[in-house]
Amino acid sequence: MAGMFIGEHTFKVDGKGRVSIPADFRRELEEGDPLSGETGRPRMVIVYGHDAQKQLIVHTYDGYKALAADIAALPRGSEKRKIMQRMILNRARPTEVDADGRLVLPQPLRDKIGLDGTAYFAGMGETFEIWKPETFEVEDAKITDGWLAEQGDDFDPLSLLDELGA
Template sequence: MAGMFIGEHTFKVDGKGRVSIPADFRHELTEGDPQAATTGRPRMVIVYGHASQKQLIVYTYEGFRDLAQEIRALPRGSKRRKLMEHLILNMARPTELDNDGRFVLPQMLRDKIALDGMAYFAGKGETFEIWKPETFEGESARLAEEWLAEMGPDADPLSLLDEEEEI
């Protein structure tokens, strides 16, 4: 089982759509793919999701297999299973890194999140996300403003661990 994707990185996307994966993320991808020890080319799965999704969510190969098993465990024909199959399994793209730690981000995926030269990598624990840097900045500022408005400027982010989700 892989560790965690943490931190933030920004990398250039070249004209062919090639982009480097941060070295610490490459390590986690290698840990999360049993074949990587043999091939030296870790696999990952990019979930691009529905049209309103502003980022690409990247799973280790094993992490995505675990998620697919959770979806498969839902009752056949249930609305939740159908939705998860459509938004996650159907809208996913497996890929692998090359020997230089890069991968090709297809034009369709670059267009979906409006990437135009730079890619922002956001560690999210068991996954990482790829964003257009300006889009991430806007979303991050919006979330921070909402949280500060609700909790106050002196609130401790760790206090969120003690709260029940109210969505």
């Protein structure tokens, strides 16, 4: 099933910004690009977003096209559409997996998230995120030490799905 990026991975980033993409993520990227069978180099789109965004969000090619269609379906001139266009369409960079199964992250994207020697890949279902590992730890701790701690020791994260039916 395309779009099932799960798990966490950490890889070295070389001086040219090349970083290996986890093998299971590469398979999902291949499934999410109809041309990857011909080219062997699946395309993807990296959303770097607003200035306060601390991670890069990577979409499969087809997933990003579907997202762009959802944005285009919003009423023309609406505030929501303008915001989505600026944050998701304007602040994005299409790219592809190189012949060695790596992603080349341009210097401006590395600078935006402070990425230097190591990249942390976080599977998020339909997308995956690329973080500076230390930044991810800080952001993750905010959730764990804040809201999650308030839920108590017997908290079951699956209970959040109950809210869908409420």
